[in-house]
Amino acid sequence: MKGRGEARLGVDIGGTFTDVALEIGARRWSAKILTTPEAPERGVLAAVGMVMADAGLAPAELSIIIHGTTLATNAVIERKGARTALLTTEGFRDTVEIRHENRFEQYDVNIDLPPPLVPRRLRFGVPERIDARGRVATPLDEAAVARIAERLAASDVESVAIGYLHSYANPAHEERTREILMPLLPGVTLTLSAEVSPEMREYERFSTACANAYVQPMLGRYLANLESLLREAGFRCPLFLMLSGGGLTTVETAIRFPVRLVESGPAGGAIFASHIARQCGLDKVLSYDMGGTTAKICLIDEFQPQTSRAFEVARIYRFKKGSGLPLRIPVIEMVEIGAGGGSIARVDRLKRIVVGPDSAGAAPGPACYGRGGTGPTVTDADLLLGRIDPAGFSGGRMALDRGAAETAMRREVAEELALAVELAAFGVSEIVDENMANAARVHAIESGKDARGRTLVAFGGAAPLHAARMAEKLGLDRVLVPANAGVGSAVGFLRAPISYEIVRSQLQRLDAFDAESANALLAAMREEAEAIVRRGAPDAPLAETRSAFMRYRGQGHEIAVPLPGGNYRAEDAARLIEAFEAAYRRLYSRVIPGVEIEVLSWVLLLSAPVPAGEKAPPGAPPISTPPAARSRAVFDPESGAFVEVAIFDRAALVPGAVISGPAVIVEDETSTVVSRLFDARIDRFGYIEMTRRG
Numbered sequence: 001m002k003g004r005g006e007a008r009l010g011v012d013i014g015g016t017f018t019d020v021a022l023e024i025g026a027r028r029w030s031a032k033i034l035t036t037p038e039a040p041e042r043g044v045l046a047a048v049g050m051v052m053a054d055a056g057l058a059p060a061e062l063s064i065i066i067h068g069t070t071l072a073t074n075a076v077i078e079r080k081g082a083r084t085a086l087l088t089t090e091g092f093r094d095t096v097e098i099r100h101e102n103r104f105e106q107y108d109v110n111i112d113l114p115p116p117l118v119p120r121r122l123r124f125g126v127p128e129r130i131d132a133r134g135r136v137a138t139p140l141d142e143a144a145v146a147r148i149a150e151r152l153a154a155s156d157v158e159s160v161a162i163g164y165l166h167s168y169a170n171p172a173h174e175e176r177t178r179e180i181l182m183p184l185l186p187g188v189t190l191t192l193s194a195e196v197s198p199e200m201r202e203y204e205r206f207s208t209a210c211a212n213a214y215v216q217p218m219l220g221r222y223l224a225n226l227e228s229l230l231r232e233a234g235f236r237c238p239l240f241l242m243l244s245g246g247g248l249t250t251v252e253t254a255i256r257f258p259v260r261l262v263e264s265g266p267a268g269g270a271i272f273a274s275h276i277a278r279q280c281g282l283d284k285v286l287s288y289d290m291g292g293t294t295a296k297i298c299l300i301d302e303f304q305p306q307t308s309r310a311f312e313v314a315r316i317y318r319f320k321k322g323s324g325l326p327l328r329i330p331v332i333e334m335v336e337i338g339a340g341g342g343s344i345a346r347v348d349r350l351k352r353i354v355v356g357p358d359s360a361g362a363a364p365g366p367a368c369y370g371r372g373g374t375g376p377t378v379t380d381a382d383l384l385l386g387r388i389d390p391a392g393f394s395g396g397r398m399a400l401d402r403g404a405a406e407t408a409m410r411r412e413v414a415e416e417l418a419l420a421v422e423l424a425a426f427g428v429s430e431i432v433d434e435n436m437a438n439a440a441r442v443h444a445i446e447s448g449k450d451a452r453g454r455t456l457v458a459f460g461g462a463a464p465l466h467a468a469r470m471a472e473k474l475g476l477d478r479v480l481v482p483a484n485a486g487v488g489s490a491v492g493f494l495r496a497p498i499s500y501e502i503v504r505s506q507l508q509r510l511d512a513f514d515a516e517s518a519n520a521l522l523a524a525m526r527e528e529a530e531a532i533v534r535r536g537a538p539d540a541p542l543a544e545t546r547s548a549f550m551r552y553r554g555q556g557h558e559i560a561v562p563l564p565g566g567n568y569r570a571e572d573a574a575r576l577i578e579a580f581e582a583a584y585r586r587l588y589s590r591v592i593p594g595v596e597i598e599v600l601s602w603v604l605l606l607s608a609p610v611p612a613g614e615k616a617p618p619g620a621p622p623i624s625t626p627p628a629a630r631s632r633a634v635f636d637p638e639s640g641a642f643v644e645v646a647i648f649d650r651a652a653l654v655p656g657a658v659i660s661g662p663a664v665i666v667e668d669e670t671s672t673v674v675s676r677l678f679d680a681r682i683d684r685f686g687y688i689e690m691t692r693r694g
Contacts, residue, residue, distance in 0.1 A: 010493035016292025019487035059234035066493040068242035068264035081214035082158035090125035104322030134170035161213035163193035212259035245330030247499030272492030290463035298334035367408035380405035386634035437473035459488030464672040486669020499607035513573035537608035621656030
């Protein structure tokens with residue numbers, strides 16, 4: 001067995017499945033088991049034990065564990081977080097409820113706004129005031145803070161968010177409030193908005209602080225339990241957490257800022273797709289990650305996923321922008337919809353098939369799992385359409401009940417629409433495919449880009465089943481299904497660098513650029529980021545990337561602008577103006593002459609080197625035509641009937657193998673459906689590459 005230093009393990013907890021990927025050099029083992037919602041750490045240990053046994057590896061030989069999870073997201077969506085209070089500047093306790101006073105659905109007279117995570121009775125105003133320049137206008141009333149602490153203790157509060165006006169410019173009042181509360185509220189976690197999101201715009205900052213406080217006790221307990229169980233099992237290697245922005249951080253930082261983990265699982269998938277794009281030389285990619293609960297779509301250009309510093313979680317109004325809770329954190333930008341294998345189908349009052357966003361999850365799961373689920377899901381539809389082998393699902397470890405799937409589909413969809421069961425299942429599949437294709441189109445348009453002409457990189461347990469049909473709907477000619485696609489996010493964790501991103505607000509007009517102040521701020525940001533990164537990469541060379549959020553003076557929104565490195569001088573204002581105008585022209589095809597330009601926030605990303613991936617053998621592999629392992633009846637969308645198609649075992653296919661559609665390529669964690677419009681070949685990396693005929 002290879003040495004300890006070469007073994008790396010990625011773990012991804014999803015709403016339905018827990019995925020694990022283990023790498024030792026160029027070799028990889030993987031496992032996918034149902035998530036254990038009541039104690040997620042138990043599922044992690046079970047899945048880790050499976051791959052360690054398959055690889056013949058002892059716990060002490062593992063060098064690193066990288067973990068991503070949707071636990072923080074699920075807690076916010078399901079409102080199952082801690083009992084949380086908010087302390088804010090007197091007169092502003094309703095900021096989190098007033099929001100921006102905008103209507104995300106203009107003509108809906110019965111519009112529902114998402115309720116804040118902290119109810120009004122647990123929001124308290126504190127006499128204090130700091131102005132936008134960081135000067136104290138009203139001193140902190142420390143006696144009022146102590147009186148509020150008594151009320152918090154009587155209310156059995158588990159967590160407290162502290163968010164004062166303009167604390168991004170001067171956090172002294174928030175820090176002093178924490179000092180007062182700590183001895184008065186033992187065991188209660190405290191979150192400072194100036195640490196979680198030190199940026200201007202109080203609603204987003206307060207919302208982010210509340211979300212961090214809301215999930216901190218639960219995630220802290222989970223991570224502590226997981227670390228303890230790993231130590232008991234003999235694991236001595238470091239444990240790192242995947243961040244929503246695509247980097248890795250320590251457990252201590254994750255416990256302190258758990259809000260940064262809300263998109264950690266999907267971020268691993270985007271990194272996985274970016275690695276595939278770089279490996280195969282694909283400059284325009286559409287990443288398509290479909291699991292058991294949701295589908296995630298991300299645009300990747302020049303081998304880099306889109307990023308953002310804002311994200312909305314728990315959208316309540318048909319996934320409409322503005323209907324969720326805003327979080328001001330660095331994230332990989334993607335669209336996420338409730339369209340996974342476990343998404344439940346029904347017929348609405350207008351006799352339309354509706355799929356999701358609610359999911360059967362891991363418990364009870366789809367009807368075919370035989371665990372008590374009664375609603376028909378996308379997985380049930382795929383089973384009835386012949387795309388999934390009921391005896392070979394999950395490598396044969398989990399037999400599926402076709403009869404239960406048929407009963408659920410007939411009762412909830414087929415009889416309601418007077419359709420045959422197979423046509424009802426096809427309708428469910430078509431709706432979910434069209435939902436995902438439409439989400440991809442809208443996301444591309446909102447980003448000022450085009451979905452057409454891209455290569456679709458499909459991974460996750462359900463994506464390869466639907467990728468060819470989605471490509472048909474989007475007019476794409478090429479689909480790539482990488483190795484270990486069923487556990488793609490877990491593999492992506494192994495491609496992520498140890499890194500940390502910091503954002504700080506400091507308003508500067510470039511016609512009066514204060515270089516000394518900017519340099520001092522960036523130096524402090526570098527020091528803070530390096531302290532975190534060095535815990536996981538003590539000796540590695542670090543790369544620093546800078547950017548800023550800038551705008552023309554008077555505009556309401558700003559744009560991200562890459563910045564040069566080094567110490568700035570007063571004359572460097574001209575370089576910053578050039579950088580802003582280049583970024584503005586790329587977005588809007590013009591600049592506005594004669595208007596002052598200002599910087600609102602500065603961004604610094606510090607990163608260790610990206611781990612090297614596997615290398616392919618040189619040269620093109622010889623073309624071959626493999627024999628089919630068996631055949632099975634699969635529903636054909638073109639003819640509207642079942643046709644006998646060839647079934648291939650992916651493990652038996654070698655680079656250069658060519659397969660004509662229609663066909664199905666099966667593996668333990670997923671199956672790839674090759675439609676009649678596509679041909680497939682195994683490329684030199686062992687990936688399935690589907691190309692449209694003609």
